[in-house]
Amino acid sequence: MTIALSLATTWTPPTDGEELAYGLELTNDGDTPITGFTLGFSGPARIDPTATLENGKLLKRLSNHTLIAPPDGFVLEPGATWRSVARGLSYGLRHWSDGANAAYVALADGTIITLPTAPTQGKGHNAPLLKGAARFPVPAKAPVSVSIIPWPKSVATTGARVAPPGLDLQPQGDDAGRAAAAFAGLVADLFPVEGLVRPASEAGMPVTVQQKAGLGAEAYELSFADNAATVAASTRQGMVYGLITLGQILRGARQYPQTFVFPTGGSITDEPGFAYRGCHLDVARQFYSGAEVSQLLKLMAWNKLNKFHWHLSEDEAWRLEIEAFPELTQIAAWRGHGMALPPLLGSGPQPTGGYYSKNVVRQIVALADSLAIAVIPEIDIPGHSYATLQALPQLRDPAEQGEYQSVQGFPNNSLNPAYEPVYKFVESVVDEVLELFPAGIFHLGADEVPLAAWSGSPLALEMIEKLGGPEMRAKHERQFNQLGNHHGADEIEGSPTALIQAAFIRRVHDYIASKGAITGGWEEAAHGKAVDKDKSFVIGWRNGEINAALAEKGFDIVVSPGQRYYLDMANGVNWAEPGAGWAGWSGPQETYEFEARAGFSEQGLTHLLGIQACIWSESMTDRAIFDRLVFPRLSAIAEAGWTTPERKSWDRFKALVGLMPIMYGNWAAE
Secondary structure, eight states: OOOOEEEEEEEEOOBTTBOOEEEEEEEEOSSSOEESOEEEEESSOOEEEEEEEETSEEEEEETTEEEEEOSTTOEEOTTOEEEEEEEEESSOOOSGGGSOOEEEEEOTTSOEEEEOBOOOEETTOOSOOOOSBOOOOOOSSOSSSSOOSSOOSEEEEEOOBOOOSEEEEEEOSHHHHHHHHHHHHHHHHHSTTTOSBOOGGGTEEEEEEEEOTTOOTTOEEEEEETTEEEEEESSHHHHHHHHHHHHHHHHHHHHOTTTOOBOSEEEEEEOOSOSEEEEEEEOSSSOOOHHHHHHHHHHHHHTTOOEEEEEOBOSSOBOBOOTTOTHHHHHTTEEOTTSSSOOOTTOOSSOEEOOBOHHHHHHHHHHHHHTTOEEEEEEEESSSOHHHHHHOGGGSOTTOOSOOBOTTSOBSOSOOTTOTHHHHHHHHHHHHHHHHOTTOEEEEEOOOOOTTTTTTOHHHHHHHHHHHOHHHHHHHHTTTTOOOOBTBSOOOTTSHHHHHHHHHHHHHHHHHHHTTOEEEEEGGGGGGGOSOGGGEEEEEOSOHHHHHHHHHTTOOEEEOOHHHHBTTBOSSSSTTSOSBOTTOOOOHHHHHHOOTTTTOOHHHHTTEEEEEEEEOOTTTTSHHHHHHHHTTHHHHHHHHHHSOGGGOOHHHHHHHGGGSOOSSOOBOOO
16 A cells, blocks of 8 residues: 655636636556545745635645645545636746745645656646756957956056966965965865865965054055065955965866966956945745854855854744744744644745754854855844744734735734733844844844734724824724735835834844844835934835835935846746746846946935845745855846946856856756
8 A cells, every 4th residue: 555646736817818727637646545635835936815725725825835625525646637717816827936846745644755856747748847056158369367256456467377276375464364274264164175275295386464553444455466466455344355365266277277267477456346235045935944044144254254144033934043042943933734833935834944043143244254254134124023922922012803814925924013011022123133143234124014914903093193193093994804915015114114114123223223233124224314424224126126225215225126136036938947026037147238327326325335136035945046046146246336337347257257156066067
């Protein structure tokens, strides 16, 4: 007696005469008939709560987790297939990775069977599905003679020699010693057998690392002689960047001696165009081990990125140890069948997830600091808090009624600004987070609160009336049990929701400021002037124009438009490309050529801190998808953050980027 089952899914877009069809085909590959079972599945796509299900029953839908059953009395015989069709999705599928990527069957006796799940087959799409980073071959003749990404401010090198086997670092002083040690560790981890750093006894070329007064905070000078080089900077960070540039030149000249040279004279003088050059990682939708986070930091350093925005909480999970609330990691860090958080986004029925202990966080923060990277923790509040509230239901207004939903399909997912226990929770979290992260920044999220949030809470309605009067209260009461979010995230500016969110953000911001720290937030944190402009910054994500508008109002701004800098967006429109599509698509060239400064006035530019890549993880169960979506676009954003617009060149970049390392080593077949 063998029970073996498999799931296939299909996608047929809507036509003039036909609704969309998301097909589910469960095949009995064993020799035993089954009945009385349920089928659970998840992936980025979400069945709409009002969807009709042909030849089946919709039992449960929580965001992208769906539980369905066949008609009563149905028996799935050996060799047979149960076919059901969902008519209604929160958004139509755009790419092969949108469909179900994990599934299981719960039998009548409670047995759980994990199913092999093939990628969703799109109607009319037969091209091979793409995974792995696209290859950019290094040409025989490049536009420049030295290989450096991001491209420096001034390159005036001369001469050429056979590339030395490695570099014998000779630091002078404490900062130089720390920079040399960080660089040696970095290249040993990224390129373990290349021996880029080696002693004179192994033919290492002497490299002096020294302090030089009067250079900018991240500036460096790199000078060459016949058999020596000197890295000079005013700071440890500048020394690290100078050594990385030297290491890139060496790798290019060693691996492609017909294309690139190793100089014997001249110099490179360099400093970044932006002070903030960030990369964000969402570790809630998918969990990344401490080892993976550390590897990403090393890749960021090799690209001279200097801010790591660590997105630690979401509707789907909570990922940081908080001693005051152990339930957060006992309950909200894990997903699985029958648990407080069901399988989501490709996690299967077995308990899946994890969190970062304080010890691991301290190790990661120390590594980042050695590589000239500041770590910015984000705890996303008041929205995106479903996992938090599952672990700590006592944070809900006990008299609240009704249901609202987030754009991602999570019910009642926002911390209530009118419920006093919420602030005790937030302040405890702020205290523990700031103790772990010495950069002195707390990013509080503030994005995507549903318009109808707290409309069934008597406390929230009273707070709205107190702040905005009876008409605002009545307006919010009319949102009761309204699901909203029909065409993307609700715009809440000017609404009763925004009014009490701003009061919440103001109170939390004041607490963060009282600890001597800066508040970070998504663009919604600027609603209602909730943060002091001299003690905060915001990240604009909806489009490029919002960034310039906020800068004009005096907010310090980091540019990260979803259309260009969200690295979960697919590289192209084809079904065969993996990734999301709500903001469109952006290939490496489109990402590279986007200019963050466009549309800013001269006054606005004084508030433009820099740019940030955002790695949202909904699609990234398969790490080969991660490699395809993140590389080489991360390097494209890094060059846009460092290299001034007049010195950017797509032709040069694409000739050099094939030398840059990727995270998991998954290269595309094409």
